[in-house]
Amino acid sequence: MIRFKTLRLSNLIYFLIILALLVTVIYLSWRLISGNPIGFQGIHEREEQIQEESMYINPAYKTMLAGGFSAVAVDGNPGNLFSILWNTVVRGDIRDPKTIINYPMPYLEYSPELPNNEVGEAVEVVSNYPDRYGIDRPANPIDIIHWDSEEGKEQELSDEIQIQIDGIKVDDSLIELTGEGPKILIYHSHSRESFKQDPQDPYKEAHSEPFRSDNLKYTIIKAGSALAQELTGRGIAVLHDQTNHEKDDYNASYSKSLITLKKRMDEYDSLQMFIDVHRNAYSNDSGISSDNEVVIINGERVAKLMLVVGTGEGIIGGFSEKPNWKENAKLAIKLTNKLNELYPGLAKPVLYRKGRFNQHVSTKAILVEAGSTHTTLAEAERATVYLAEAISQIIE
Numbered sequence: 001m002i003r004f005k006t007l008r009l010s011n012l013i014y015f016l017i018i019l020a021l022l023v024t025v026i027y028l029s030w031r032l033i034s035g036n037p038i039g040f041q042g043i044h045e046r047e048e049q050i051q052e053e054s055m056y057i058n059p060a061y062k063t064m065l066a067g068g069f070s071a072v073a074v075d076g077n078p079g080n081l082f083s084i085l086w087n088t089v090v091r092g093d094i095r096d097p098k099t100i101i102n103y104p105m106p107y108l109e110y111s112p113e114l115p116n117n118e119v120g121e122a123v124e125v126v127s128n129y130p131d132r133y134g135i136d137r138p139a140n141p142i143d144i145i146h147w148d149s150e151e152g153k154e155q156e157l158s159d160e161i162q163i164q165i166d167g168i169k170v171d172d173s174l175i176e177l178t179g180e181g182p183k184i185l186i187y188h189s190h191s192r193e194s195f196k197q198d199p200q201d202p203y204k205e206a207h208s209e210p211f212r213s214d215n216l217k218y219t220i221i222k223a224g225s226a227l228a229q230e231l232t233g234r235g236i237a238v239l240h241d242q243t244n245h246e247k248d249d250y251n252a253s254y255s256k257s258l259i260t261l262k263k264r265m266d267e268y269d270s271l272q273m274f275i276d277v278h279r280n281a282y283s284n285d286s287g288i289s290s291d292n293e294v295v296i297i298n299g300e301r302v303a304k305l306m307l308v309v310g311t312g313e314g315i316i317g318g319f320s321e322k323p324n325w326k327e328n329a330k331l332a333i334k335l336t337n338k339l340n341e342l343y344p345g346l347a348k349p350v351l352y353r354k355g356r357f358n359q360h361v362s363t364k365a366i367l368v369e370a371g372s373t374h375t376t377l378a379e380a381e382r383a384t385v386y387l388a389e390a391i392s393q394i395i396e
Contacts, residue, residue, distance in 0.1 A: 120369040157352055161311050165352055168326055170333045171384075174396040175301050175364065181270030182239035184391075186224045186229065186277060189257040190360070192246045193220045194278045196290070198376040211281060211373045216244065218377060225275045226381040230388030234396070239268060258358045265361065272363040273395075276357060279380060280306065280372035293374040295345045297386065303371030303379040305339060305387060306348040310357040310367070317354050327363035335366070338390040346386055 076376040105187035157165070176182040194203060194213040203218035205211070213219050221242050228240040241264060245256040257276070265271055282288045309329045317340035332350045339347035351369075359365040368387070 005290070007372070009203045014266055034166075037257035058315060074330060102137060104323075156353065157311065161313060164326065165329065168329050168333065170330050170337070175273075175331065175394055177236075177272050177336070177395050179270045179272075180236045182268050183270060183395075184236060184238045184270045184273045185241065185261070185264055185268075186228055186238060186275050187241040187257060187260060187264075188220050188224055188278070189241070189245050189253045189276050190250075191216065191219060191221055191242070191244045191253075191291065192341040193281075194218050194281060195377045195380060196373060197374055198378060201378070205341060212246075216242070219381075220277055220279050220370065223279075223380045223384055227275075227277065227370075227388055230385050231391065234392040236392060237270075238262060239271065254358060258361075261358055261361050265291060272362070272364055274359075274362050276365075276367045278367060278369050279375075280369040282373055288372075288374055290374045293372050294379055295343065297343055297346070297382075300382055301375075301379050302346065302386065303375040304348055305346060305371075305383055306351055306369040307336055308351045308357065308369060310353055310355040310359050312346055312356040312360065313354040314356070319355075319360070321360045323360040324355055324363045328359050328365050331364050332366050334391055334394050336393050339386065342390055342393075343386050346383070 007297050046280070192209075192212045192214065194205065194211050195218075196211075201218075203213050203215060206214050216222070224240055224242070228238045231238045241260055243256070243260050245253040245260065248310065249255075258320050261274065293304055295304060296302070309325055310323060311325045312319050329350065329352070336347045336350050357365075361365070370383050370387070371377075
């Protein structure tokens with residue numbers, strides 16, 4: 001009897017030791033993962049390049065993998081108790097090989113999934129007026145969610161590109177937009193970008209995402225709608241696509257907006273100019289104040305504008321399809337010059353970046369930053385009045 005009791009006690013001790021080791025491993029794993037976040041969202045160029053690579057993965061490849069390696073064929077079944085516990089701790093699926101690979105190298109999780117082909121509501125606004133008319137011309141902590149003019153050295157352009165930028169010449173000729181139907185497409189790669197809270201009209205921020213909202217009435221899309229209406233009032237036919245390209249996966253937003261671009265170009269061969277409207281963002285230690293980000297026009301605070309051109313250099317080898325960035329730069333420079341001619345100080349200097357920003361689709365493709373995290377949505381909407389007027393004066 002004594003021998004029997006000793007055996008039971010030994011088994012119990014052995015079980016407790018194993019349990020303690022298991023709990024320790026799980027706890028340390030959790031601490032390791034949660035204590036080493038990798039903040040890649042601020043690197044637009046790398047994000048965009050990864051998205052492009054992911055877009056061209058052949059779906060048949062995944063099918064073949066699933067046939068040869070059953071672990072790759074991940075279905076919706078949560079698995080047994082051990083699988084559920086593992087998935088909870090590592091925030092991944094034990095049956096998915098990517099989970100095992102990503103576990104010791106969490107930065108690999110940055111690679112986005114394939115974008116879906118969902119396209120949201122598009123609002124076509126066509127002017128009823130045959131001619132344009134003029135207007136009076138008046139003399140929470142945040143990480144870098146969206147890149148800005150303070151990016152690190154890794155974003156610096158090559159000397160060769162900088163020399164080419166310095167050599168770009170812009171004349172005073174008007175840009176010709178011909179044919180019938182909508183001429184300008186306005187869209188938003190980052191459709192959930194929101195602004196500084198306005199006490200007169202506060203909004204609810206997305207959970208754990210400063211300066212983003214799931215209520216698109218309080219995002220950059222609202223400013224895009226204002227721009228579309230202002231252009232329409234000047235006799236310019238516009239298509240405003242309001243697709244939420246951040247839905248489900250922020251990191252695939254540029255891949256999704258490229259799908260939207262191509263779809264709209266197929267639907268409307270009259271489209272000749274493409275404007276991706278964003279809002280800029282700054283970190284807490286940027287030294288930028290709200291007053292730095294506005295100009296006063298007719299006694300009102302108006303958000304400053306900044307045009308962005310992607311050279312397609314990329315950070316690790318560039319893109320398979322590069323933009324004709326110098327032609328896009330001519331448009332950006334011409335529009336910036338016109339803005340500051342009409343409304344001094346409204347436009348910041350053109351910003352050049354290594355990314356592509358889907359500007360390879362046309363020689364008249366630009367990205368516009370309307371305001372920032374230091375301005376309100378109302379201030380950004382006011383800026384669209386003057387942006388539309390400047391656009392109307394550089395096209396025919």
